[in-house]
Amino acid sequence: MGFQIPSIMAGGHTISGKSQRGSEDSPIARAILLTVALGFVLLFLLLPLVNVFVQAFAKGLAFYRESLVDPDSIAAIKLTLTIAAISVPLNLIFGLVGSWAIAKFNFPGKPFLLTLIDLPFAISPVVAGLMFVVLFGRQGFFGPWLEDHNIRIIFALPGMVLATVFVTFPFVARELIPIMEATGTDQEQAALTLGANGWQTFWHVTLPSVKWGLLYGVILCNARAMGEFGAVSVVSGHITGQTDTLPLRVEKLYQGTTSGTAAFAVASLLAFLALITLAVKTFLEWRSARAETAAQRLVPDTEVQ
Amino acid sequence: MAQRFNALPGFKRTLGFTLFYLSAIVLIPIGGLVIKVLGLSWSELWELATKPRAIAAYKLSFGASFIAASVNAVFGTILAWVLVRYTFPGKRFVDALVDIPFALPTAVAGLTLANLFAPNGWLGSFLTPLGIKGAYSALGVVIALTFVSLPFVVRTVQPILESLERDVEEAAATLGAGRVTTFFKVVLPVLLPSVITGFALSFARAVGEFGSVIFISSNIPRQTEIVPLVIITYLDEYEFTSAMALATVMLVVSFVLLITINLLERWASRYQA
Numbered sequence: 001m002g003f004q005i006p007s008i009m010a011g012g013h014t015i016s017g018k019s020q021r022g023s024e025d026s027p028i029a030r031a032i033l034l035t036v037a038l039g040f041v042l043l044f045l046l047l048p049l050v051n052v053f054v055q056a057f058a059k060g061l062a063f064y065r066e067s068l069v070d071p072d073s074i075a076a077i078k079l080t081l082t083i084a085a086i087s088v089p090l091n092l093i094f095g096l097v098g099s100w101a102i103a104k105f106n107f108p109g110k111p112f113l114l115t116l117i118d119l120p121f122a123i124s125p126v127v128a129g130l131m132f133v134v135l136f137g138r139q140g141f142f143g144p145w146l147e148d149h150n151i152r153i154i155f156a157l158p159g160m161v162l163a164t165v166f167v168t169f170p171f172v173a174r175e176l177i178p179i180m181e182a183t184g185t186d187q188e189q190a191a192l193t194l195g196a197n198g199w200q201t202f203w204h205v206t207l208p209s210v211k212w213g214l215l216y217g218v219i220l221c222n223a224r225a226m227g228e229f230g231a232v233s234v235v236s237g238h239i240t241g242q243t244d245t246l247p248l249r250v251e252k253l254y255q256g257t258t259s260g261t262a263a264f265a266v267a268s269l270l271a272f273l274a275l276i277t278l279a280v281k282t283f284l285e286w287r288s289a290r291a292e293t294a295a296q297r298l299v300p301d302t303e304v305q
Numbered sequence: 306m307a308q309r310f311n312a313l314p315g316f317k318r319t320l321g322f323t324l325f326y327l328s329a330i331v332l333i334p335i336g337g338l339v340i341k342v343l344g345l346s347w348s349e350l351w352e353l354a355t356k357p358r359a360i361a362a363y364k365l366s367f368g369a370s371f372i373a374a375s376v377n378a379v380f381g382t383i384l385a386w387v388l389v390r391y392t393f394p395g396k397r398f399v400d401a402l403v404d405i406p407f408a409l410p411t412a413v414a415g416l417t418l419a420n421l422f423a424p425n426g427w428l429g430s431f432l433t434p435l436g437i438k439g440a441y442s443a444l445g446v447v448i449a450l451t452f453v454s455l456p457f458v459v460r461t462v463q464p465i466l467e468s469l470e471r472d473v474e475e476a477a478a479t480l481g482a483g484r485v486t487t488f489f490k491v492v493l494p495v496l497l498p499s500v501i502t503g504f505a506l507s508f509a510r511a512v513g514e515f516g517s518v519i520f521i522s523s524n525i526p527r528q529t530e531i532v533p534l535v536i537i538t539y540l541d542e543y544e545f546t547s548a549m550a551l552a553t554v555m556l557v558v559s560f561v562l563l564i565t566i567n568l569l570e571r572w573a574s575r576y577q578a
């Protein structure tokens with residue numbers, strides 16, 4: 001568990017057929033709890049989401065289109081996609097390599113290593129951004145050297161990628177480790193005994209067994225990479241049309257205009273991304289729950305992990 | 306499980322790469338900040354970290370995060386209960402909605418919440434006549450932090466509640482306990498560790514949050530300014546050492562919270578099968 005959305009491994013229990021009258025709430029308690037819970041969801045989750053789209057189209061479709069095809073918004077879309085296209089694969093590779101080392105082998109200091117992997121979830125994104133300024137900024141460790149060699153990291157793409165990689169660092173690894181631990185090493189050992197080499201074992205045995213969890217981790221990693229604000233804000237420099245990502249563009253439009261409709265138009269793209277992320281996530285959870293029920297039906301007397 | 310012979314290849318290489326990547330992305334940046342801060346004297350660091358502006362920001366950041374995490378502890382537990390125990394139309398949709406704060410970029414969350422609670426917004430137009438100022442105020446900070454940290458309690462309590470055997474409650478009922486007594490004496494003690502873990506996760510998330518808050522807060526120094534904003538403002542004003550002093554305080558808080566959460570999770574999993 002931890003700072004992340006719990007793994008798709010967390011499956012539900014099937015309800016048994018016996019009477020549960022003694023553990024049922026009274027109709028009044030039930031009505032009150034349902035009203036409170038659903039009211040909370042409606043006010044705090046559904047309304048803000050719906051509001052994004054209502055406000056985005058407040059000035060009509062033409063204005064909405066115009067806000068999005070604005071050259072500065074197009075530049076922001078491109079930058080956001082570029083940053084995600086670099087950061088997500090990096091953390092994907094780390095996730096696969098790291099989970100192989102951590103889940104398939106036993107070694108001293110493993111819990112400590114896991115805690116270190118969780119660090120980026122605990123550290124404020126603004127502090128994370130500042131760390132890269134300390135390293136590569138003008139007053140930082142490598143600042144003078146970088147300046148002499150005309151390399152820009154802070155207020156440029158490399159710094160924004162580094163900040164994004166930092167904040168999305170644990171997503172894929174944290175998703176894969178519990179799945180790989182649960183499947184164990186028996187299948188890999190069998191493949192090796194049958195003459196497969198390490199790579200073949202990884203490609204044909206390990207990867208297929210974690211593919212859905214991998215997709216889940218990548219989807220979440222991507223959502224965070226495209227939506228990150230604090231860390232990127234510190235290292236961006238906010239040059240319109242050059243170092244503004246979509247979230248930074250939203251902020252600039254919000255501060256620069258009175259109505260904020262243009263900000264909402266750009267924000268609706270990010271909200272749409274969030275909806276796709278949730279849809280894929282829900283589908284993957286539904287899939288894993290179904291697979292679990294099927295497995296339970298096949299082996300009724302065995303406890304399925 | 307007994308340690309068995311492990312024939313899998315690549316341990317040294319994969320662990321080596323893991324440690325290299327972890328160092329490059331996480332440990333060296335943290336180390337850089339620590340080394341720079343160690344260059345300051347204790348008194349200098351203390352003075353920079355305890356300026357009135359910083360103290361006011363700590364109070365707001367930690368206070369608002371505490372309230373937000375408390376609100377989520379109460380409503381999150383109720384929501385988890387409803388999602389696990391009741392069946393109602395649209396339950397799957399509500400369950401998916403809970404993750405919105407994880408998926409929605411914080412800038413978008415801040416933008417839409419500020420608009421909703423503004424005096425002419427959907428909610429603000431009802432609240433403003435009652436004298437409740439939801440946007441551009443300290444209350445706005447609490448609202449934004451409640452939103453971004455909302456899923457944690459629900460998602461930590463939910464699996465525990467699902468694994469809870471209802472037989473125990475049946476037994477309590479058979480022995481004559483009322484529903485309320487059963488809840489407080491039987492259910493709550495089992496749920497409490499996960500509620501507290503969820504609370505700690507919410508708090509940790511809220512303390513570090515930046516994006517959503519700056520939209521809904523009026524960001525006035527010493528009044529509605531959170532710690533991450535003070536750090537960014539110092540950076541913009543080239544007050545590098547002041548920014549680092551506050552960042553160090555936040556970093557120490559992060560470490561303490563991470564260790565606390567690890568211990569809490571170990572405690573909470575006592576009850577899990």
